[in-house]
Amino acid sequence: MRKRWYALVAVAALAALAAGTLSPASGQNPIVVGASISQTGRLAVTATYVLQAYQLWVDDVNAKGGLLGRPVTLKVYDDKSDPGTGAKLYEKLIVDDKVDLVAGPYSTPVSAAASTVNEKYKKVMVAPMAAGDALWKRGYRYLIQTLTPSSLYYIGVVDLALERGLKTIAFMSEDSEALRVATPAVADLAQKKGLKVVHNEYFPRGTTDFSAMLTRIKALGADVLVCGCYEPESVLSVRQSKELDYSPRLLFAGHGAAVPEFYKALGKDAEFVLASDHWDSRMKTPGNAEFVERFKKKYGREPNYHAAGTYGGMQAFEAGVRKAGSLDQDKIRQALGELDLATIFGRYKVSETGGQIGKTSIIVQWQGGKKEILWPGGTATAKAMLPAPPWAERR
Amino acid sequence: MLWEPVLWGQLLIHGVMLAGLYGLLALGLNLVFGVMRVINFAHGELVMLGAFLTFWGYTALGLHPLVALPFSAAVLFGVGWALQRLLMERVLGGQPMAALLVTFGLSLIIINVGLLVFGADIRSIPVVSGSLRVAGFVVPKARGLAFLTAVALTVATVAFLRWTAFGRAIRATAQHPEVAITCGVDVRRTRLVTFGLGAALGAAAGSLIMLILPMDPQSGSLLILKAFAVIIVGGLGSVAGSLLGALVLGIAEVFGSFFIATVFGEVMAYVLLLLVLLVRPAGLLGIAER
Numbered sequence: 001m002r003k004r005w006y007a008l009v010a011v012a013a014l015a016a017l018a019a020g021t022l023s024p025a026s027g028q029n030p031i032v033v034g035a036s037i038s039q040t041g042r043l044a045v046t047a048t049y050v051l052q053a054y055q056l057w058v059d060d061v062n063a064k065g066g067l068l069g070r071p072v073t074l075k076v077y078d079d080k081s082d083p084g085t086g087a088k089l090y091e092k093l094i095v096d097d098k099v100d101l102v103a104g105p106y107s108t109p110v111s112a113a114a115s116t117v118n119e120k121y122k123k124v125m126v127a128p129m130a131a132g133d134a135l136w137k138r139g140y141r142y143l144i145q146t147l148t149p150s151s152l153y154y155i156g157v158v159d160l161a162l163e164r165g166l167k168t169i170a171f172m173s174e175d176s177e178a179l180r181v182a183t184p185a186v187a188d189l190a191q192k193k194g195l196k197v198v199h200n201e202y203f204p205r206g207t208t209d210f211s212a213m214l215t216r217i218k219a220l221g222a223d224v225l226v227c228g229c230y231e232p233e234s235v236l237s238v239r240q241s242k243e244l245d246y247s248p249r250l251l252f253a254g255h256g257a258a259v260p261e262f263y264k265a266l267g268k269d270a271e272f273v274l275a276s277d278h279w280d281s282r283m284k285t286p287g288n289a290e291f292v293e294r295f296k297k298k299y300g301r302e303p304n305y306h307a308a309g310t311y312g313g314m315q316a317f318e319a320g321v322r323k324a325g326s327l328d329q330d331k332i333r334q335a336l337g338e339l340d341l342a343t344i345f346g347r348y349k350v351s352e353t354g355g356q357i358g359k360t361s362i363i364v365q366w367q368g369g370k371k372e373i374l375w376p377g378g379t380a381t382a383k384a385m386l387p388a389p390p391w392a393e394r395r
Numbered sequence: 396m397l398w399e400p401v402l403w404g405q406l407l408i409h410g411v412m413l414a415g416l417y418g419l420l421a422l423g424l425n426l427v428f429g430v431m432r433v434i435n436f437a438h439g440e441l442v443m444l445g446a447f448l449t450f451w452g453y454t455a456l457g458l459h460p461l462v463a464l465p466f467s468a469a470v471l472f473g474v475g476w477a478l479q480r481l482l483m484e485r486v487l488g489g490q491p492m493a494a495l496l497v498t499f500g501l502s503l504i505i506i507n508v509g510l511l512v513f514g515a516d517i518r519s520i521p522v523v524s525g526s527l528r529v530a531g532f533v534v535p536k537a538r539g540l541a542f543l544t545a546v547a548l549t550v551a552t553v554a555f556l557r558w559t560a561f562g563r564a565i566r567a568t569a570q571h572p573e574v575a576i577t578c579g580v581d582v583r584r585t586r587l588v589t590f591g592l593g594a595a596l597g598a599a600a601g602s603l604i605m606l607i608l609p610m611d612p613q614s615g616s617l618l619i620l621k622a623f624a625v626i627i628v629g630g631l632g633s634v635a636g637s638l639l640g641a642l643v644l645g646i647a648e649v650f651g652s653f654f655i656a657t658v659f660g661e662v663m664a665y666v667l668l669l670l671v672l673l674v675r676p677a678g679l680l681g682i683a684e685r
Binding site (some may be wrong): 175203208213216219235239240245259261391 | 402405406409412413416516517518519520521524525526528533535536537538607608609611614617618621648649650652653656657658660661
């Protein structure tokens with residue numbers, strides 16, 4: 001028992017020494033970044049990625065000598081996956097703890113609740129995990145989005161279709177807030193660039209049968225099928241396309257088709273299917289490979305898009321603070337509004353409202369059981385295998 | 396394009412295929428209602444358990460879902476029996492609301508245990524995909540299989556109820572438990588077997604659904620909403636009625652989706668429900684409330 005005690009002291013002393021030599025700024029009063037994270041409750045499993053990305057970012061900033069010449073520390077509370085608790089905790093962080101900077105929680109509902117508090121105290125919150133365009137239509141000023149906005153979810157499909165000389169495109173999308181923004185955006189772009197939109201329809205969540213809709217789309221002979229889908233409908237749309245012997249030359253099945261379960265559920269029928277994804281560890285964004293390496297080393301697991309998105313968001317926050325040159329919230333907000341930055345997660349640029357307009361999804365394709373990045377071109381890992389062969393010609 | 400007979404024929408096939416799915420879901424639910432007068436809100440969860448057992452058989456043991464079907468049905472028969480023995484028996488015959496609440500609570504428990512054990516990811520089995528070509532029409536294999544199974548199980552259940560001694564005991568219990576007792580029917584055992592059979596039929600549905608729809612632990616409760624509409628349209632407590640109700644709903648949904656909009660297909664269940672309740676409250680083949 002006593003031996004272990006000595007060892008602990010020795011390790012602590014060494015760590016202190018190491019920290020002292022690594023970060024020259026350590027002697028000063030630290031900049032405190034406050035956030036609430038769902039450490040318990042239904043969001044907790046994913047939220048650990050967000051917390052780990054925050055911690056990695058703090059390590060990296062301190063290794064570079066801190067922010068504005070001061071070291072950075074993190075102050076985190078557990079919001080129990082509850083938006084109401086999250087709002088109270090942000091109030092506590094700002095009023096009682098007087099933190100210098102505020103970073104967002106995990107999930108859109110908690111971010112939405114917290115944003116009302118930050119707006120009241122005029123505290124900038126970079127909310128790396130807040131989706132839902134509606135949050136930036138409330139006239140708030142201090143909320144900054146870094147996640148892919150719905151309007152840029154699917155736009156890469158248009159370029160890929162045009163490259164292969166495809167002419168007609170059909171849409172079937174889940175009737176959800178995000179897809180009611182994503183689908184018209186890509187349909188508009190398709191039309192502008194000369195693709196003919198032959199069908200555009202929404203279906204309610206939990207639809208168990210697409211046979212009528214796909215019979216119609218097949219009869220219209222659409223070259224491209226875009227399913228605005230999450231997991232269950234991504235699988236169902238591909239399975240029923242095969243059942244109906246409808247072979248679009250480009251079949252895109254949304255975000256739901258990017259998860260490993262999609263391939264497991266469909267087996268070989270998932271081949272040639274395109275999907276959209278927020279991020280990939282092979283993306284050639286500056287510093288991405290190093291981020292993946294450091295994350296794996298520190299936590300012993302692969303980062304996901306939640307981790308990468310959080311880290312990328314904090315890179316933007318950091319750049320904003322450096323550009324402002326102070327902790328004055330209005331100066332930081334102005335700097336964040338002017339930035340146009342390449343983070344590991346992708347491009348960062350916001351509109352007047354603070355909503356994201358620079359970050360796009362990547363488009364991937366299942367090739368030989370693996371996802372290959374097709375779009376944007378600069379970050380592609382393989383050539384598009386298009387047009388997809390008809391079902392009848394596949395083994 | 397809209398008025399081609401080939402297209403109508405194709406849509407009819409899709410409607411019948413969808414009916415197979417609904418018929419499977421409704422069969423066990425309706426059998427249990429017929430005998431116990433209890434709407435089993437946990438039936439969707441029994442379907443889900445059957446589906447996940449089949450999935451486990453496929454991934455861990457390499458069993459084809461059709462081979463796994465009798466096994467998962469047998470396991471769920473045991474589960475149904477146990478549920479009746481330990482829970483339902485205690486609340487039947489008392490306040491009708493109590494039995495409803497028990498099944499509702501059971502549903503919540505099974506979903507959440509399912510989420511803990513299986514996770515929230517979607518699962519499906521990629522065998523029997525694609526379709527057959529019959530006289531210029533496409534007939535989806537997996538859905539076709541589900542339809543044939545629904546017909547076979549419905550016929551088997553009707554025959555069992557009509558021509559076997561035990562089936563007659565079940566019907567006697569359904570019609571009048573007190574008189575059944577005086578005639579020497581072991582009502583308690585009959586109910587145990589019925590709840591077990593209901594669960595086994597649910598498991599059979601689950602095995603086939605694994606080929607058709609991606610499932611997660613919460614899918615059962617969403618799917619079963621349609622089955623409620625099916626048994627009300629077809630006739631509460633009538634086994635043959637649930638297949639008829641499924642056919643009416645499946646075909647109406649596909650035609651509604653095609654000629655109006657997919658959203659309307661989903662409304663069909665409620666439109667039919669209202670129509671039946673207004674015109675023929677006992678359902679198409681329903682037995683009048685005693």
